[in-house]
Amino acid sequence: xxxxxxxIDLGVGLGLRGRHVAHVLDHRPEVGFxxxxxxxxxxxxxxxxxxxxxxxxxxPTVLHGVSLSIGSSDPLDRAYLAELADxxxxxxxxxxxxxxxxxxxxxxxxxxxxxxxYDEPTLAYVGDRVRAVAxxxxxxxxxENPSSYFVAGSxxxxxPEFLGRLCDAxxxxxxxxxxxxxxxxxxxxxxxxxxxxxxxxxxxxxxxxAGHRDLGTHLLDTHGDFVAGPVWDLYGRLLARTGRVSTxxxxxxxIPPFDVVWAEARKAVDYRAVASPASDARHVPAGAMxxxxxxxxxxxxxxxxxxxxxxxxx
Amino acid sequence: xxxxxxxxxxxxxxxxxxxxxxxxxxxSLLATTVPERPAEPARDGSIVRVEARAAAVSxxxxxxxxxxxxxxxxxxxxxxLQAYPxxxxxxxxxxxxxxxxEFVRDCPSTSFTLAHLGDGFGAFLDQRESAAxxxxxxxxxxxxxxxxxxxxxxxxxxxxxxxxxxDWLGMGFAAPPTSxxxxxxxxxxxxxxxxxVGDRASAPASTRPExxxxxxxxxxxxxxxxxxxLESDEADLLVALRGGARLGEGVAAAMAASPTLDSMRLTxxxxxxxxxxxxxxxxxxxxxxxxxx
Numbered sequence: 001x002x003x004x005x006x007x008i009d010l011g012v013g014l015g016l017r018g019r020h021v022a023h024v025l026d027h028r029p030e031v032g033f034x035x036x037x038x039x040x041x042x043x044x045x046x047x048x049x050x051x052x053x054x055x056x057x058x059x060p061t062v063l064h065g066v067s068l069s070i071g072s073s074d075p076l077d078r079a080y081l082a083e084l085a086d087x088x089x090x091x092x093x094x095x096x097x098x099x100x101x102x103x104x105x106x107x108x109x110x111x112x113x114x115x116x117x118y119d120e121p122t123l124a125y126v127g128d129r130v131r132a133v134a135x136x137x138x139x140x141x142x143x144e145n146p147s148s149y150f151v152a153g154s155x156x157x158x159x160p161e162f163l164g165r166l167c168d169a170x171x172x173x174x175x176x177x178x179x180x181x182x183x184x185x186x187x188x189x190x191x192x193x194x195x196x197x198x199x200x201x202x203x204x205x206x207x208x209x210a211g212h213r214d215l216g217t218h219l220l221d222t223h224g225d226f227v228a229g230p231v232w233d234l235y236g237r238l239l240a241r242t243g244r245v246s247t248x249x250x251x252x253x254x255i256p257p258f259d260v261v262w263a264e265a266r267k268a269v270d271y272r273a274v275a276s277p278a279s280d281a282r283h284v285p286a287g288a289m290x291x292x293x294x295x296x297x298x299x300x301x302x303x304x305x306x307x308x309x310x311x312x313x314x
Numbered sequence: 315x316x317x318x319x320x321x322x323x324x325x326x327x328x329x330x331x332x333x334x335x336x337x338x339x340x341x342s343l344l345a346t347t348v349p350e351r352p353a354e355p356a357r358d359g360s361i362v363r364v365e366a367r368a369a370a371v372s373x374x375x376x377x378x379x380x381x382x383x384x385x386x387x388x389x390x391x392x393x394x395l396q397a398y399p400x401x402x403x404x405x406x407x408x409x410x411x412x413x414x415x416e417f418v419r420d421c422p423s424t425s426f427t428l429a430h431l432g433d434g435f436g437a438f439l440d441q442r443e444s445a446a447x448x449x450x451x452x453x454x455x456x457x458x459x460x461x462x463x464x465x466x467x468x469x470x471x472x473x474x475x476x477x478x479x480x481d482w483l484g485m486g487f488a489a490p491p492t493s494x495x496x497x498x499x500x501x502x503x504x505x506x507x508x509x510x511v512g513d514r515a516s517a518p519a520s521t522r523p524e525x526x527x528x529x530x531x532x533x534x535x536x537x538x539x540x541x542x543x544l545e546s547d548e549a550d551l552l553v554a555l556r557g558g559a560r561l562g563e564g565v566a567a568a569m570a571a572s573p574t575l576d577s578m579r580l581t582x583x584x585x586x587x588x589x590x591x592x593x594x595x596x597x598x599x600x601x602x603x604x605x606x607x
Binding site: 039042043049067071072073074075076077080102104105106107108109110111112114116117119121122125128129132148149150151152153154217218220 | 325326327328329331332333335336337339340343344371372374375377378379381382385386389390422423424425426427428429430431465
């Protein structure tokens, strides 16, 4: 493995939502990057692709999917992956992420992110699939920890250990959803701080922040509210380990006006201000996460971002 | 369609315990019965390994399963509600909810995208509903969404350069993906337009659209979708041309069916079809023709 290290911190970003697109294109806010929901631009015959290209001309983008189903016992969906690879090329996405989960089996799709049993056979199987997906996409895969409402299997390893071993075995990266950590921790009675302390920090390339709802019996990951205090605390705790890392606010339900969402996301700036630069704390091989756009040098990556800033200001 | 570009060929092998566990969990979540799958070649050619002594993975607790069950049902319901708002009004709240439950049970999603979840809803309602117009309403709503989703061939253009219909007789045409022609027995477009434009509360679900067999052109204009009822002879010719008939063939058939058709009327039709995006030049067979600006 190449141990030349590169900062790939894209700053603070937002998930691109349809109701905000016109505002973004008209006002060009200083958002660090936009995350595009992959499936919104796939299998629709082209709806929204023009939007993708316009946004990608102005901002760094990353792709985030919900249907990879990396843990399903069904074979990988080659057509889906081919279309995803094409979208990644079109959008110039810096990386492609999805969830450590399964969404269906026997050709069916529940369209939900279902947890996996964190046992040895599953670890080996998912590791093989992660490598296969990275081959098809032509770039490393980034996986997100899911929120969960049941524990799959018994006597399995803790999620951070599973993620760490998966990253080592399959050379993948992590999108750590802090809200998911908190929701799952409360639902399953585990220590969220310990989770943050044991996650492989050097593999984290992106963070998700989001809101949840307390339903009394459990926390529900709604993406429909402001980020809760304990989640911000965990975010600060993570940054102490990772340094500044690309951070994104997800707001998918009851979406307020852009300025409200962006103001919430910008709270992350204060946490990042007291964190060390990413390159001091995190280790990612050079060129691994630039989507093949920059040739893999930090300088080129910076130039590319700068060009986008100039374009945004034009 | 983009082609896969992986280098490796060996397909990962799923543990038998994981296969069995995922089937049981999915069966519980979707409340359907999925037969056990024996050891067999997987779709990608790999062999699914079945380990007779593989440790079983225990089923999750029912409370957790129930949360997922509710989320899945709610998500499917919301997707279909977004896709078929007029059908929801036509069926009423309870009727729509029942139809959705039966539909997702009988026609589970097999697509990676929820955008296709409701593709078969019209056909499902056709079998289920005694009121045939409701299935037609679903087909109309689906066609509208399909027109919006489709990638345009380009901006609607003018007529190909020519002075007379006779100049175009050898031309081939194509159906722009941003348009559909529907065979309908009821004026569901009028019913739906009243629903959308007017006061939703004043459009009781008990009203029925007028019965009038016709063909309806559904087409996208910018970010909007519009409908136009086609006259019978106009529809015959348009459908033939969209299906690949050369203009000469189509006109001959149209003239045989309607001897009063004249070239002026044909020219007007062609001009309008091009302007509305109901017809496009088939560039594969007419690559050397120019468009009138």
